[in-house]
Amino acid sequence: MTQFWGTHQNRRDAKGRVSVPAQFRAALRALGDGEATLVLRPSHKHSCIEAWPQSLFQELETPLGRLDQFSDPHDDLALTLYADAYPVEPDKEGRIILPESLAAFAGLGETVVFMGLGRTFQIWEPAAAEQRRAEARVRARELTLAGIGAGTAGGKA
Amino acid sequence: MTQFWGTHQNRRDAKGRVSVPAQFRAALRALGDGEATLVLRPSHKHSCIEAWPQSLFQELETPLGRLDQFSDPHDDLALTLYADAYPVEPDKEGRIILPESLAAFAGLGETVVFMGLGRTFQIWEPAAAEQRRAEARVRARELTLAGIGAGTAGGKA
DNA sequence: TGGGGTTTCATGGAATATCATGGGCGGATA
DNA sequence: TATCCGCCCATGATATTCCATGAAACCCCA
Numbered sequence: 001m002t003q004f005w006g007t008h009q010n011r012r013d014a015k016g017r018v019s020v021p022a023q024f025r026a027a028l029r030a031l032g033d034g035e036a037t038l039v040l041r042p043s044h045k046h047s048c049i050e051a052w053p054q055s056l057f058q059e060l061e062t063p064l065g066r067l068d069q070f071s072d073p074h075d076d077l078a079l080t081l082y083a084d085a086y087p088v089e090p091d092k093e094g095r096i097i098l099p100e101s102l103a104a105f106a107g108l109g110e111t112v113v114f115m116g117l118g119r120t121f122q123i124w125e126p127a128a129a130e131q132r133r134a135e136a137r138v139r140a141r142e143l144t145l146a147g148i149g150a151g152t153a154g155g156k157a
Numbered sequence: 158m159t160q161f162w163g164t165h166q167n168r169r170d171a172k173g174r175v176s177v178p179a180q181f182r183a184a185l186r187a188l189g190d191g192e193a194t195l196v197l198r199p200s201h202k203h204s205c206i207e208a209w210p211q212s213l214f215q216e217l218e219t220p221l222g223r224l225d226q227f228s229d230p231h232d233d234l235a236l237t238l239y240a241d242a243y244p245v246e247p248d249k250e251g252r253i254i255l256p257e258s259l260a261a262f263a264g265l266g267e268t269v270v271f272m273g274l275g276r277t278f279q280i281w282e283p284a285a286a287e288q289r290r291a292e293a294r295v296r297a298r299e300l301t302l303a304g305i306g307a308g309t310a311g312g313k314a
Numbered sequence: 315t316g317g318g319g320t321t322t323c324a325t326g327g328a329a330t331a332t333c334a335t336g337g338g339c340g341g342a343t344a
Numbered sequence: 345t346a347t348c349c350g351c352c353c354a355t356g357a358t359a360t361t362c363c364a365t366g367a368a369a370c371c372c373c374a
Contacts, residue, residue: 002218006243007258010334015349019334045232091351093334115240117232118221133240139230140237141201167324172359176324248361250324 003027003053004116007133009126011111016103017095021114024121025094031055038096040123041085042105046132049102049123054087056119098123160184160210161273164290166283168268173260174252178271181278182251188212195253197280198242199262203289206259206280211244213276255280 008021020028020038028037033054043050052060060081067074088096098108106125113129115122124132165178177185177195185194190211200207209217217238224231245253255265263282270286272279281289 002239005239006256007240013335014337017335022333045229093352095334097350115236116242117235118218118239133236136233136236137201137241139233170325171327174325179323250362252325254359 002118003030004118004121006116007129008114009111010114012098012103012108016097016100017091018098018112019093019095020090022094024114024116025090028053028090037090038088039085040088040096040099040102041081042102043122044080046122047106047125047128048132049098049106051121051123053120057085159275160187161275161278163273164286165271166268167271169255169260169265173254173257174248175255175269175280176250176252177247179251181271181273182247185210185247194247195245196242197245197253197256197259198238199259200279201237203279204263204282204285205289206255206263208278208280210277214242 004024004027006023008023010019010021012018031037031053037054039052039054039057041050041052042048064074064077064081067077084101086099086102090096098112106123107128108123108125111126113124113126115124115129115133161181161184163178163180165180167176167178169175188194188210194211196209196211196214198207198209199205221231221234221238224234243256243259247253255269263280264285265280265282268283270281270283272281272286272290
């Protein structure tokens with residue numbers, strides 16, 4: 001059920017194209033989202049680009065329907081969801097073009113990092129990605145010391 | 158119920174492939190995890206690679222479902238679970254290739270050590286493995302003396 | 315109990331397929 | 345008509361698959 005694993009590094013060419021890691025492409029194919037397989041949007045927490053499979057992104061839209069169409073919350077949600085989101089479809093070689101505004105937002109240079117997050121993935125500038133991972137590792141460890149850690153799994157007396 | 162026993166030494170060839178010890182392979186087969194039988198990830202306690210049977214790893218994922226999808230803890234956990242984890246499937250000869258980032262993390266050279274931990278196993282650089290075992294022996298002994306272990310079990314190793 | 319035969323493993327290398335990346339062509343647009 | 349953007353092909357690098365070999369463990373039988 002989980003789809004996006006691991007961390008991968010690729011490069012943008014002169015035209016701003018990047019190959020989506022083959023593994024991720026396979027996962028997308030498995031989802032069978034035909035047109036515009038991906039939705040890209042800036043993360044609201046970090047300097048990175050979030051990549052959502054089209055079908056999963058649509059699930060985010062459902063709360064919209066429950067809000068009064070003319071209410072402020074509706075407008076706010078709709079705006080954050082759509083205004084900065086870009087649908088992209090990999091070309092025949094599996095590459096996508098990162099919109100300039102998103103690339104700038106994430107501070108991307110030539111090489112970019114794809115980080116799998118299970119059902120979605122993120123696109124980072126390499127150094128920022130490394131920093132973020134270190135940070136998350138520490139915090140997740142506090143969260144679930146009981147759960148993760150083969151040290152404890154096997155070691156369980 | 159316990160599956161991975163003992164310590165085994167194997168070599169990585171020029172392409173970074175290592176044979177999974179035959180005993181471990183048999184254990185995996187018994188589990189019947191078809192696709193991507195193993196999940197590799199860095200240990201957060203030690204400089205080694207943790208290897209989880211796919212089905213067992215899925216149990217780690219369950220806490221995710223209980224967290225708010227947009228919360229920080231969810232993000233941190235998802236990132237540590239997936240961004241550093243790599244699913245691998247042994248080839249026909251029973252070998253796996255260790256992702257470069259993980260090999261570097263564990264400081265692996267040519268020969269690597271597989272240590273059984275019951276339901277999971279770990280992959281170590283030989284010297285580090287030896288040190289770790291010595292350390293564990295001492296601590297386990299303290300446990301035994303404290304009255305946990307069966308008196309007989311403590312004996313012959 | 316020792317020897318011979320057989321099987322299983324770990325390991326090496328070669329052939330093949332996949333992938334990432336670069337460049338060129340043509341059509342659409344202003 | 346000039347420029348930009350998307351489409352297609354070419355290529356080197358990398359991973360995957362397949363087959364081959366030597367060594368060790370195991371088993372069976374004398």
